[in-house]
Amino acid sequence: MANMSPTKLPMPEQNPSVRNHNFQEVALGYTPEMAVEEAGRCLQCRKPLCVSGCPVNVHIPEFIAKVAEGDFQAAYAVIYQTNGLPAVSGRVCPQESQCEALCVRGKKGEPVAIGRLERFVADWYRENVAEKPEKPASNGVKVAVVGSGPAGLTCASDLGKLGYEVTIFEAFHTPGGVLVYGIPQFRLPKEIVLREVEGILDLGAQLSLNTVVGKTITIDELFDMGFRAVFVGSGAGLPMFMGIPGETLSGVYSANEFLTRVNLMKAYLDDYDTPIQKSRAVAVVGGGNVAMDAARCAKRLGAEHVYVVYRRGEAEMPARAEEIHHAKEEGIEFHLLNNPTKILSDGHGAVAGMECIRMELGEPDESGRRRPVEVPGSEFVLEVDTVIMSLGTTPNPLIRSTTPGLETNRKGCLIVQEDTMETTRKGVYAGGDAVTGAATVILAMGAGKKAAAAIHQALAD
Amino acid sequence: MAKIITKRRLNPTVTLMEVSAPLIAKKALPGQFIILRVDEKGERIPLTIADYDREKGTITIIFQKVGLTTELLDSLEEGDDILDFVGPLGRPTELEGVQKVAVVGGGVGCAIAYPQAKYLHEHGVAVDVIAGFRSKDIVILEEEFQAACDHFYLTTDDGSYGEKGLVTDKLKALIEAGNQYDAVIAIGPIIMMKFVCKTTEPYRIKTLVSLNPIMIDGTGMCGGCRVSVGGEVKFACVDGPDFDGHQVDFDELMTRNGAYKERETQVRRDHACRLLNQEVR
Numbered sequence: 203m204a205n206m207s208p209t210k211l212p213m214p215e216q217n218p219s220v221r222n223h224n225f226q227e228v229a230l231g232y233t234p235e236m237a238v239e240e241a242g243r244c245l246q247c248r249k250p251l252c253v254s255g256c257p258v259n260v261h262i263p264e265f266i267a268k269v270a271e272g273d274f275q276a277a278y279a280v281i282y283q284t285n286g287l288p289a290v291s292g293r294v295c296p297q298e299s300q301c302e303a304l305c306v307r308g309k310k311g312e313p314v315a316i317g318r319l320e321r322f323v324a325d326w327y328r329e330n331v332a333e334k335p336e337k338p339a340s341n342g343v344k345v346a347v348v349g350s351g352p353a354g355l356t357c358a359s360d361l362g363k364l365g366y367e368v369t370i371f372e373a374f375h376t377p378g379g380v381l382v383y384g385i386p387q388f389r390l391p392k393e394i395v396l397r398e399v400e401g402i403l404d405l406g407a408q409l410s411l412n413t414v415v416g417k418t419i420t421i422d423e424l425f426d427m428g429f430r431a432v433f434v435g436s437g438a439g440l441p442m443f444m445g446i447p448g449e450t451l452s453g454v455y456s457a458n459e460f461l462t463r464v465n466l467m468k469a470y471l472d473d474y475d476t477p478i479q480k481s482r483a484v485a486v487v488g489g490g491n492v493a494m495d496a497a498r499c500a501k502r503l504g505a506e507h508v509y510v511v512y513r514r515g516e517a518e519m520p521a522r523a524e525e526i527h528h529a530k531e532e533g534i535e536f537h538l539l540n541n542p543t544k545i546l547s548d549g550h551g552a553v554a555g556m557e558c559i560r561m562e563l564g565e566p567d568e569s570g571r572r573r574p575v576e577v578p579g580s581e582f583v584l585e586v587d588t589v590i591m592s593l594g595t596t597p598n599p600l601i602r603s604t605t606p607g608l609e610t611n612r613k614g615c616l617i618v619q620e621d622t623m624e625t626t627r628k629g630v631y632a633g634g635d636a637v638t639g640a641a642t643v644i645l646a647m648g649a650g651k652k653a654a655a656a657i658h659q660a661l662a663d
Numbered sequence: 664m665a666k667i668i669t670k671r672r673l674n675p676t677v678t679l680m681e682v683s684a685p686l687i688a689k690k691a692l693p694g695q696f697i698i699l700r701v702d703e704k705g706e707r708i709p710l711t712i713a714d715y716d717r718e719k720g721t722i723t724i725i726f727q728k729v730g731l732t733t734e735l736l737d738s739l740e741e742g743d744d745i746l747d748f749v750g751p752l753g754r755p756t757e758l759e760g761v762q763k764v765a766v767v768g769g770g771v772g773c774a775i776a777y778p779q780a781k782y783l784h785e786h787g788v789a790v791d792v793i794a795g796f797r798s799k800d801i802v803i804l805e806e807e808f809q810a811a812c813d814h815f816y817l818t819t820d821d822g823s824y825g826e827k828g829l830v831t832d833k834l835k836a837l838i839e840a841g842n843q844y845d846a847v848i849a850i851g852p853i854i855m856m857k858f859v860c861k862t863t864e865p866y867r868i869k870t871l872v873s874l875n876p877i878m879i880d881g882t883g884m885c886g887g888c889r890v891s892v893g894g895e896v897k898f899a900c901v902d903g904p905d906f907d908g909h910q911v912d913f914d915e916l917m918t919r920n921g922a923y924k925e926r927e928t929q930v931r932r933d934h935a936c937r938l939l940n941q942e943v944r
Contacts, residue, residue: 383884414749414882440883449896450912451918452921452922453922456886462884463879474706477923598883
């Protein structure tokens with residue numbers, strides 16, 4: 203008999219007023235007892251809808267059944283069949299709009315806490331199982347993966363399991379891509395990302411750090427070196443700015459720069475050399491998950507006031523509800539229906555404030571969201587010394603500009619065939635933000651997975 | 664990892680290092696840069712490539728000790744490894760069809776002016792070099808420059824060597840004397856580049872400057888290196904580092920580059936201990 207509790211078992215978290223002063227993980231995870239209890243809520247549907255909502259097709263009821271039995275190792279084996287990065291996706295997937303959105307338990311009450319269970323299983327495995335998965339026999343076929351973010355790692359993992367000789371090329375000095383430079387430690391500890399990467403290297407993959415494909419080495423050269431296929435998961439690119447006066451003042455960051463300083467370069471730790479502005483009041487412009495990450499980092503670095511300035515309302519914010527909730531708990535102040543008009547200088551080239559104008563919602567626009575319209579004469583100044591622009595990115599130009607035959611759309615995103623992820627250049631596949639523009643970790647993982655399958659099919663022929 | 668093959672002090676604060684980096688050496692062109700990190704907790708800093716040797720597979724960097732990272736870098740010796748060394752980044756200098764150029768270098772900027780002069784000279788362009796220094800004791804690359812140009816002019820602010828005066832005085836004099844330059848390349852302190860551009864503007868001589876703003880990744884991701892060029896925001900790492908000097912907002916660049924000065928001063932005060940600790944290790 204299933205556990206008929208209408209609500210998810212809550213996951214313990216650090217107290218908001220404590221955690222907004224540290225970078226340790228916010229969510230503490232289920233205990234084994236909690237996991238077994240929550241797993242009991244799964245009805246084990248014969249035609250599980252949840253699986254169809256998962257971009258990497260995790261066999262959800264199967265793994266949850268193993269958790270309910272207390273056989274966590276078997277549960278891990280089920281997840282790992284289709285998901286090379288479960289500790290990551292268990293933490294950062296928007297389950298509420300994917301698997302959990304389709305769970306039948308969600309029709310009356312809350313869905314099964316699939317994400318929390320996945321996270322539990324991955325953490326339990328990492329902490330309790332020392333043995334490494336058996337290294338598959340090499341098939342001698344070389345495949346290059348460009349970028350070690352979620353798309354590249356997933357592609358490398360799937361191809362590695364099939365025996366391909368995969369080399370991952372990474373521009374930075376550390377693997378992980380956005381999982382390392384973008385998503386903060388308190389949402390996704392870097393030690394966990396590193397372990398997931400090690401798991402992929404254990405399958406036989408090679409990692410070439412400090413290698414900028416498109417600069418250090420070109421895709422044509424990779425083919426000359428004997429790679430039979432190339433997967434491009436080079437991720438997001440140039441940060442967008444608003445084009446308002448004052449954006450080049452010192453104290454104005456892109457979210458990419460701010461987060462990279464904090465997360466990758468560890469500016470929050472005293473013994474690291476990378477500097478970051480000591481801010482008293484910070485305005486983060488934007489309403490996505492990245493904006494929430496930047497705001498919560500700024501708070502942890504000691505800012506007295508951190509404002510999120512967003513031109514639409516809360517219902518229109520693209521950030522996950524959970525992230526908005528966490529940010530509010532931690533004391534982030536939301537200035538919704540406000541749009542920046544200019545950033546003010548202190549007279550010496552630094553930020554002294556940000557002028558905003560109030561907005562109201564008009565008719566729906568092409569995105570289906572109500573269009574924000576300025577309220578004339580409603581300008582006011584927000585007193586801040588730091589502004590973080592979190593408005594999204596446009597894809598990185600380095601690879602497309604150095605690879606003949608690689609076509610992009612109007613926005614500069616690589617064009618791929620939807621079913622294979624193959625680009626307009628034969629043998630070159632792509633996925634993740636390089637194709638979609640800024641999107642989620644799990645969609646990038648799904649793309650890496652699809653490309654791996656297509657590469658396998660093309661090379662097996 | 665990139666091994667330091669040779670290390671040479673050019674003056675008390677400026678050091679040259681030839682570093683083994685075959686992949687980068689294979690591709691490097693004048694105007695491009697590398698990013699390096701000295702140790703696990705260090706920051707990433709960009710340095711323009713001062714020279715490259717495709718056969719030996721080496722990249723030469725020349726840097727001045729201006730902050731913690733360059734101090735740490737300077738503490739490395741021949742045979743030591745630089746932890747991370749990435750490149751070649753940025754776009755190579757684009758100077759097609761020029762017949763005669765003036766290359767203007769200021770201080771340590773001469774380290775980057777030198778490969779430009781050498782490359783153009785090797786490719787049949789008439790090259791005049793004006794190298795400016797504060798005083799005689801910090802003059803670098805004098806012999807190298809002489810071999811890489813048609814006319815070499817050296818100025819010092821205090822007159823202790825070469826001609827007394829600023830590079831802009833010399834440049835103006837040369838232009839006034841009837842030298843027809845198709846382009847001027849200016850590399851040095853921001854303030855010098857600004858005034859070289861002011862000097863050439865009335866004569867409508869195309870003037871290229873090589874910018875070295877604050878950067879992290881160097882591949883177009885962080886946006887820290889943005890500069891206003893002709894009223895548009897450009898990223899020095901992917902759009903530059905060379906720009907049309909008449910379009911660059913130098914004053915803004917100066918404040919942005921000073922963003923972490925206060926902290927840098929404090930860190931330098933503390934760092935003596937760190938260097939000491941390293942020696943003990």
